[in-house]
Amino acid sequence: MDEIVAIYPGSFDPITNGHLDLIERGSLIFNQLIVAVLTNLEKNPLFSVAERVEMLREATRSIPNVSVDTFSGLLVDYARQKHARALLRGIRAFTDYEYELQMALMNRKLEPELETVFLMPALAYTYVSSRLVREVFQLGGSVNGLVPPQVEERLHQKVFQGKP
Ligand code: PNS
Numbered sequence: 001m002d003e004i005v006a007i008y009p010g011s012f013d014p015i016t017n018g019h020l021d022l023i024e025r026g027s028l029i030f031n032q033l034i035v036a037v038l039t040n041l042e043k044n045p046l047f048s049v050a051e052r053v054e055m056l057r058e059a060t061r062s063i064p065n066v067s068v069d070t071f072s073g074l075l076v077d078y079a080r081q082k083h084a085r086a087l088l089r090g091i092r093a094f095t096d097y098e099y100e101l102q103m104a105l106m107n108r109k110l111e112p113e114l115e116t117v118f119l120m121p122a123l124a125y126t127y128v129s130s131r132l133v134r135e136v137f138q139l140g141g142s143v144n145g146l147v148p149p150q151v152e153e154r155l156h157q158k159v160f161q162g163k164p
Pocket residue numbers: 009010011012038073074075076102103104106107
């Protein structure tokens with residue numbers, strides 16, 4: 001049987017331990033997992049695309065079948081280009097479901113042969129999101145244990161040392 005390539009798309013601003021947990025789970029299911037950072041983000045990101053890619057690469061370095069890339073435009077076009085059979089997305093709580101269902105069904109309408117596979121992160125990360133990590137950290141709270149250590153370090157540099 002052919003190798004199954006899957007894409008885990010997202011903004012990853014920044015990567016959290018919830019994302020990492022999902023990447024580890026996905027890497028055990030798919031032959032190749034491409035973590036793909038959306039470059040034309042409508043939101044105003046804290047980290048540049050290059051920084052987000054670097055943090056993802058650092059955090060996933062020890063997982064051989066995981067690679068990190070960027071994409072712009074339609075996700076289904078990028079998936080076609082990579083010969084991917086599946087999209088990987090995480091569902092933390094019921095509140096994620098509606099948004100994820102809409103995206104999965106729209107992507108299926110655009111490319112019926114591409115399946116979206118949902119995985120649940122470990123229970124300990126079900127409340128963790130990049131948005132909350134940014135907010136808590138910027139307001140002086142601790143995000144220890146919620147993001148990889150190198151991400152915590154980068155948050156320090158970005159927020160408190162004003163590094164561009
Ligand atoms: O981490 P996010 O911000 O929830 O990820 C959203 C993402 C990047 C998966 C989504 O916005 C996306 O796929 N954008 C690419 C444009 C596209 O294909 N839009 C139609 C998808 S329904």
